[in-house]
Amino acid sequence: MITRRTLMAFTASAAMFLSGHAMSQEKKELVIAYPSSMGLGYFALYNAIGEGYFEEENITIRPESLNGSAQVIQALLAGQAQLGHPGPGPLLNARGRGEDLVYIYNYFARSQFNLVTTEDSPFQTPADLKGKVIGVGTSDGAEVAFVRSIFDAAGMKEGSDYTFITVGEGGMAVAGFANKSIDAYAADTAGTATLRLRGVKLRNLTPPDFKAYFGNGYVTTRAFLDDNKDVLEGFGRALVRGVKFGIDPANREATLQHAQMGNPQQLEDKEFASALLDIYFDLTTPLDPTKGYGYQNPVAWQQWQSTLVAAGDLKQPLDNLEQAYTNEFIEKWNAPR
CATH class of the missing domain: 3.40.190.10 (Periplasmic binding protein-like II)
Known part of the structure; x- marks a missing residue:
């Protein structure tokens, strides 16, 4: 016989289970600090938002536009953002000051400048x-x-x-x-x-x-990386899907439309926007496609460090350059779906 006390205990237990389950299903909000409001440049992110890829990963994205990589670094260190998009130079300088920031995704895999x-x-x-x-x-x-x-x-x-x-x-x-x-x-x-x-x-x-002097990429603190590997795995997986969606010619118009979330004015001249998009497709293509999107080349990091030291922008080589970046998520991000 089910007594009233048994029923009440069952109901309380079920409520606790459902409450815990709901909490585990709560979306994780990621605030991402960008050094500019360049919508087209971040086409992968806006595709992943617009096509619902982050939604599938149970992640909500809040992009914040700042003024340059230095402010992005400050936002990360102050805990105002979980991810940032600075250049490699500012990141290495921050690490030289003892800040434990980690490059997790090499987004602009090729140089943004050319002769x-x-x-x-x-x-x-x-x-x-x-x-x-x-x-x-x-x-x-x-x-x-x-x-x-x-x-x-x-x-x-x-x-x-x-x-x-x-x-x-x-x-x-x-x-x-x-x-x-x-x-x-x-x-x-x-x-x-x-x-x-x-x-x-x-x-x-x-x-x-x-050309191997890569540009800005996604960065986080070591503490956030260690405590949120599942979230970062989902983030990168959605981002890679956003890149692949964009480079498919069938999705060109949708990609241009999604990019308006970041910078509507950039899309006012459609012809120029289309020409710019082609360049960003090239910049985000890995130098070695077999390595996958987001891959960090140790040789390229050595090149950046040597150049910065020679120019006086970095006082001396870092004792632990390999700690400035990680490839631990690359295989999962690029795994076939």
């Missing part, structure tokens, strides 16, 4: 530009340091072997090539898209080794 010239020019290598004029967007932009390092590797010095001239962003570079005031250009992502959209056919003179 380019016109396709009909006689220049085939950086060394061919000896005595020539190189256009740059701004005198102190990151692309200037990047291209200077290319010439340094070729044994060429600014002033004696080549000259930088500030011509402004993409559109001005078009005029620079047209009136022969520049022989090559230090192009960032938007600059390359503008040149191509204006009908300028380009030849990329960036040596292969420099």
